[in-house]
Amino acid sequence: MSTETRVKDRDGSAPSSQDARPRSTGTQPPWLIVTLREVMIKVRDRSYAISTLVTLVLIVGGVVFNAFMMNRGDDFSVAVQSDSATAVVQLADEAGQANDGNVTFTAVEADSDDAAVELVRAEEADAALLQGSDGAWQLTGKTEIDSGITQLVGEALNAFVLESNAAAVGTTAEQLLSGAELEQILLEGSAENQLLATIAGFVFSFLFYMASIIFGMAIANSVVEEKQNRVVEILATAIPIRQLLYGKVLGNTILAMVQLALYGGAALLALNLTDTADLVGSIIPASGWFLVFFLFGFLILAAIWAVLGSLASRPEDLNNNSTPVMALIFGALFVGLFASGQFLVIASYIPVVSSVAMPIRVLNSPVALWEPLLSLVIALAAAVALLHLGEKIYRRAVMQGGGALSLRKAMKLEQ
Amino acid sequence: MLQVQNLTRRFGENLAVDDVSFTIPSGKMTGFVGANGAGKTTTMRMIMGVLTAHGGEVLMDGKPITASDRSTFGYMPEERGLYPKQPILDQLVYLGQLHRMTPSDARAQAQDLLDRFQLGGRGKDKLESLSLGNQQRVQIAASLLHRPTVLILDEPFSGLDPVAVDSMVELLRDRTAQGVPVLFSSHQLDLVDRLCDNLVVLQQGRLVASGSGEELRASAPRRHRLTVTPDAGWVREEAGVRVIDVAGQDAVVEIDNDDTAQRLLATAMTRGSVHEFSRIRPSLSEIYREVSQ
Secondary structure, eight states: OOSTTOOOOTTOOOOOGGGOOOOSSSOOOHHHHHHHHHHHHHHHOHHHHHHHHHHHHHHHHHHHHHHHHHHOOEEEEEEEOSHHHHHHHHHHHHHHHGGGOOEEEEEEEOSSHHHHHHHHHTTSSSEEEEEOTTSOEEEEOSSOOOHHHHHHHHHHHHHHHHHHHHHHTTOOHHHHHTTOOOOOOOSSSOHHHHHHHHHHHHHHHHHHHHHHHHHHHHHHHHHHHHHHTTHHHHHHHHSOHHHHHHHHHHHHHHHHHHHHHHHHHHHHHHHHHTTOOTTHHHHHHHHHHHHHHHHHHHHHHHHHHHHHHHHOSSTTHHHHHTHHHHHHHHHHHHHHHHOOHHHHHHHTTSTTTHHHHHHHHHHHSOOOTHHHHHHHHHHHHHHHHHHHHHHHHHHHHTTOOSSOOOHHHHHHOOO | OEEEEEEEEEETTEEEEEEEEEEEOTTOEEEEEOOTTSSHHHHHHHHHTSSOOSEEEEEETTEEOOHHHHTTEEEEOSSOOOOTTSBHHHHHHHHHHHTTOOHHHHHHHHHHHHHHTTOGGGTTSBGGGSOHHHHHHHHHHHHHTTOOSEEEESSTTTTOOHHHHHHHHHHHHHHHHTTOOEEEEOSOHHHHHHHOSEEEEEETTEEEEEEEHHHHHHHSOOEEEEEEESOOGGGGGOTTEEEEEEETTEEEEEESSHHHHHHHHHHHHHHSEEEEEEEEOOOHHHHHHHHTO
């Protein structure tokens, strides 16, 4: 600054404290100030805090509920009238408790077939297992028969009949079935991992989808708010507009990452505490990859969302111009849900889509370390390129009053 | 001192600002007047660097201004705007920090400005909960907060009640007393008269007048009021005298030089009694009306 503009006060005293500008000393860089504001505004927003809490409660509640449902034992009572029926129910009971199962079956003996049916009608038994005079078996329920009963009793009946028919011809069921064992072998991974991978892939895909839209929209809205209110003119005279953009992108990226980590951490913790999944351990590395890939994918999306915000003139315009980025986010979601094989491998190298696809691959099967690293480098390059391009468009478009702009128009603008 | 030199800006075919040059002296208030669409806002936006100039430059003490110079300016854009949903003290602190103030300094300064606008107790209120006039006061506080070295204010007085206008004037006088150059646009000519040391007049993108009050008055046509009995109608026949208005005993005349004035007075005295013969000092608003006709 010049000294000429700072003349002494009229009374001739030295320049007052007004001139003792505390510049640069102890102040933060502008992008950091913008980042902190973005974060603080969101954190102090009551509806945001409430929705985060509600989601956390839903996640933990879902896991706990699931664990409860899985551990909950079913106790079925089956009315019987014959010894063979009693034997079938006993077999079902044994099967129900095999492999850590906790389904029990109790046989309730009735004097007659009619008495057995009456027990069902009076809801004293869940079903009645009866054998007609022609030898055919019947399972009678009141209004419906629990699938747990039909399945286990059906299997037990099969085994019982097989055993007694085998005995009748002088052999055993074991002999009859010898050589019929089917062993399942997976070339990669294990069956349990496969199920887990499917579930985790589903969770990754949806978390990415939700966070990309929620926090992406937040960036776009924050940009359009400043544009609509013309605060951006004041901001642009105070700091380089690039720093404003980077601060916004960074602030919302931090918010998204923290929220993802919070949700993921809560889910893993709940899974562990309820002993639901012994294999939680194998999700953790994939979850770590997911967080890293999310970071890079989100940076790309953030640049796009910021440009969309700068092209809009009101928040309503975002509904119209966000189609391309929504398509990209949907693409990542669908790849995460449905892609497999070669398609998934290709997807795991496409920026944004790779945020979901690569962690799923890591979870599904052994992947050489260079693969996720190469994919990250590609995503990072795309992020840098898009932030750079985004900044150019943003700088031009955000100063324009009037209606919403098209991308083509914005590129032609001079600042 | 800020110098605007040959600033030019086109919007498509339309030449919004055409080769405009003027000076905003340090420690002075410069009024920026002109009809709607004359190019005032476009000029101010070019000075602030939010709009690219197609020609010309802005100098600060002889050197072209830079972005870091501008970051020390105080600017009030034509379209008002801060964050509607944020508490007013918080957003003032934020803007202060962006202007390189420490948070505590920004907070103290913001509180001081809010106090001066009788908004001291409302720092925690959201901007949108304030009346429009009070929002305007916050906007002013935002432009003054960081102790700007130059003030560029687009219509700072519009929407203010008389009390707020007085507070604003007091604040601006504080700043000019410290040598800050102030440029403000206004359609309120009485305020321009009351506040301005300098005037810049634009008309359809072109500069039609600029300078200090004295300079402008000196270059304005020289007018005298003459009151005589019995009747002033005879002035119409006097050589070198252009009659602006004659009504009975009163006449307003434009005279090209002092000799003519003396001759007119002498003639008047021979024709009857002279009750008044005085030079009319035009107000800045009259000069504005004159040059923008």
